[in-house]
Amino acid sequence: MDAGFFVQLAASAAAVGVLVAIAAWAKIARPVAPLDEHRARAILAEEFPGRAVEAVWVASDGAGALAKSGGLALVVCRVGDGFAARQIPWPQAVSATFRNGRLSVDLGDIAAPRAVITLPSWPPKSFDGDLAA
Amino acid sequence: MSLPDPIHAALNPVALATPIFIVTVLAEIILARMGKIDARYEGRDTAVSLGMGLGSNVAGLLFGAISFTAVVWVWQHWRIFDIPMTAWWAWVLVFLAEDLAYYWFHRLSHERRVWWLSHVNHHSSQHYNLSTALRQTWTGALNGSWSVYLVLSLLGFPPAMVAIQKGVSLVYQYWIHTEAIRRMPAWFEAVFNTPSHHRVHHARNAVYLDKNYAGILIVWDRLFGTFQPELDAEPCRYGLVKNLATFNIVRVAFHEWIAMAQDVVRHPRHALGYIFGPPGWSHDGSRETSAMIKARAAGGGEATSTGAAEPAVSPAAAAG
Numbered sequence: 001m002d003a004g005f006f007v008q009l010a011a012s013a014a015a016v017g018v019l020v021a022i023a024a025w026a027k028i029a030r031p032v033a034p035l036d037e038h039r040a041r042a043i044l045a046e047e048f049p050g051r052a053v054e055a056v057w058v059a060s061d062g063a064g065a066l067a068k069s070g071g072l073a074l075v076v077c078r079v080g081d082g083f084a085a086r087q088i089p090w091p092q093a094v095s096a097t098f099r100n101g102r103l104s105v106d107l108g109d110i111a112a113p114r115a116v117i118t119l120p121s122w123p124p125k126s127f128d129g130d131l132a133a
Numbered sequence: 134m135s136l137p138d139p140i141h142a143a144l145n146p147v148a149l150a151t152p153i154f155i156v157t158v159l160a161e162i163i164l165a166r167m168g169k170i171d172a173r174y175e176g177r178d179t180a181v182s183l184g185m186g187l188g189s190n191v192a193g194l195l196f197g198a199i200s201f202t203a204v205v206w207v208w209q210h211w212r213i214f215d216i217p218m219t220a221w222w223a224w225v226l227v228f229l230a231e232d233l234a235y236y237w238f239h240r241l242s243h244e245r246r247v248w249w250l251s252h253v254n255h256h257s258s259q260h261y262n263l264s265t266a267l268r269q270t271w272t273g274a275l276n277g278s279w280s281v282y283l284v285l286s287l288l289g290f291p292p293a294m295v296a297i298q299k300g301v302s303l304v305y306q307y308w309i310h311t312e313a314i315r316r317m318p319a320w321f322e323a324v325f326n327t328p329s330h331h332r333v334h335h336a337r338n339a340v341y342l343d344k345n346y347a348g349i350l351i352v353w354d355r356l357f358g359t360f361q362p363e364l365d366a367e368p369c370r371y372g373l374v375k376n377l378a379t380f381n382i383v384r385v386a387f388h389e390w391i392a393m394a395q396d397v398v399r400h401p402r403h404a405l406g407y408i409f410g411p412p413g414w415s416h417d418g419s420r421e422t423s424a425m426i427k428a429r430a431a432g433g434g435e436a437t438s439t440g441a442a443e444p445a446v447s448p449a450a451a452a453g
């Protein structure tokens with residue numbers, strides 16, 4: 001194991017730091033407007049093609065959405081300048097922790113651990129009966 | 134003049150090209166900022182991509198000996214031909230043989246979950262820029278995906294020669310990770326892998342899944358039926374079928390390993406399917422493979438994955 005490798009690694013690490021800082025400074029990410037219901041439904045249709053959506057709750061900050069589709073909750077959350085989506089059983093979404101206007105949904109996925117969706121209230125009155133399902 | 138060492142490569146093309154990587158990523162960012170070229174960078178995404186690149190060097194130092202030992206051993210004990218490193222034709226041959234081996238290594242890396250475990254890392258960005266090229270796996274030495282290259286040792290290509298050609302291929306594939314170049318001249322697009330062909334490879338649109346596995350020559354995809362041109366009507370959307378919802382680099386590096394281990398522990402009777410099946414395979418059909426996604430999209434019908442039995446606990450991480 002030679003010292004040259006570590007010198008090179010340290011130099012590369014420094015370069016990475018500088019490049020990341022410049023990438024952030026440049027502000028050339030994709031423009032992402034906050035989600036509205038129309039846009040949320042479009043993303044849901046793209047991520048879950050063929051799934052009928054019964055109701056959609058769009059985060060008040062526009063950074064996510066949750067939809068009911070049969071026995072499933074379809075969850076969309078913002079990641080950087082893109083979105084990620086997962087499906088979980090509806091009862092799991094209904095019983096998710098809701099505190100201070102933030103719904104914290106456990107997505108049960110190591111690559112997508114949780115989604116936080118800001119909502120005025122939760123769970124929805126007309127659907128919480130499904131909890132027993 | 135002494136003969137070149139057939140085992141230890143005298144030069145490392147990737148190390149030599151590293152300053153060029155740094156300067157060109159910088160140039161792509163600056164030119165995009167000035168509005169001169171088409172490129173998108175997001176800070177945390179860039180940090181993960183470059184961090185993966187940096188970490189892959191460390192991983193190579195830690196685990197590189199595994200594949201190196203196997204490659205050298207097969208060459209020393211089982212080689213069929215003696216291929217001289219000093220002959221020009223040997224370099225032409227290794228160029229073609231390595232590129233063909235790369236095609237199959239890459240194709241298997243998408244088609245079998247046990248190999249996708251490590252290759253998924255290269256595809257997990259929702260961006261496609263020069264930094265994406267440097268988003269390299271940390272675990273490639275651990276799942277044996279390199280074993281395809283043992284065929285080259287068996288044929289008699291000296292390990293040093295193969296190592297240099299692998300480096301050349303990796304450096305070649307760097308520049309094609311960009312949206313700044315729309316199309317190369319038609320003759321070039323016909324023969325070589327290009328930004329347009331490789332954008333298709335990184336796209337998650339159904340029509341683009343599991344296409345364009347080429348390293349340097351796109352002719353292998355044309356030959357083996359995996360070629361898909363980029364369509365103007367179908368702009369590429371990059372990333373995984375189920376995109377990551379985290380920038381935690383440890384999760385990014387190991388998520389598919391952990392997800393596979395969880396599947397095997399939960400369904401031991403179906404372990405073989407979860408290990409050697411295609412990414413997205415599930416014993417109850419609750420997830421989708423890329424073949425299922427493509428069939429559904431082609432049919433325009435309803436979803437085949439109902440998710441009724443259980444939630445998709447791991448990303449149905451088909452091709453990227």
Ligand SMILES: [Zn+2]
Nearest residue numbers: 239243252256
């Ligand atoms: Zn790939």
Ligand SMILES: [Zn+2]
Nearest residue numbers: 255266331335
């Ligand atoms: Zn790539």
